[in-house]
Amino acid sequence: MPNPPIPTSAARAAVNAAATLTRELEQRILTPAVEAVASDGRKQRWEKHKQERRAELTAGTVEAIRALGPEVGMDDIARHIGVSKTVLYRYFADKNDLAAAVTLWYVETTVMPRLIDALSGDIGDYRLVQAVISVYVETVSSDPNVYRFTMARPSGSRPVAAEAEKIFAGALESTLEARFAARGAQTRGARTWARAMVGATTVAVEEWIAVPDRTSQDLAEELTMLVWGGIVGVVGAGGDPACFAADPPQLPPDEGHPPAG
Secondary structure (H helix, E strand, O other): HHHHHHHHHHHHHHHHHHHHHOOOOHHHHOOOOOOOOOOOOHHHHHHHHHHHHHHHHHHHHHHHHHOOOOOOHHHHHHHHHHOOOOHHHOOOOOOOHHHHHHHHHHHHHHHHHHHHHHOOOOOOHHHHHHHHHHHHHHHHHHHHHHHHHHHOOOHOOOOOHHHHHHHHHHHHHHHHHHHHOOOOOOOOOOHHHHHHHHHHHHHHHHHHOOOOOOOOOOOOHHHHHHHHHHHHHHOOOOOOOOHHHOOOOOOOOOOOOOOOO
């Protein structure tokens, strides 16, 4: 499948949109209550101090997770940082609030920059798919405890991770639209395909990080095979589900059975 010229302007637009949305994560997700104070000046000083202290405690929590594992509790986190648990609860409503702050740090400083950098690469289609998946898998495998504490938590307690996945799916959707359009294919299914790719990848990685039964390279290659096979099938049908259904790609026949029609 030859590669057309890379639509770099569309890629840049997708990257810029994702960067803007990433900066909005804290405003949309992390909204800790501010204690009532006597004046606006005092309120502003308290809020500045609170955010600075939250950042310090978040950094300490990351180190505690790396050292003690993803199931670490508030008592052990406080002990590792060198503060009382009361201090943690002064700046974080509960463990979910602390986890949200750690997740925001992980998404903004580690996951999204690497993924967006790979997504905007000036490379061919197959290499782009391969690069994005490999970057995600290698990012996870390089810091598994932090990943399991943040991105692999139960869905109800990981709002930042869920928003990050939506943001990345949106950037991927824009990239699919641009690259499919360059081939004359319909793009109305780009949102579905982008979310399916992100969902399949994150679920596979979450299961692998819990039971790493093969290398990260093997996992990345398996995911690349699945995603690229889907892309080739979609583009081969011009992005049209009706055309795909009328003439679906055929599997080689197995012994004693005709090809599926």
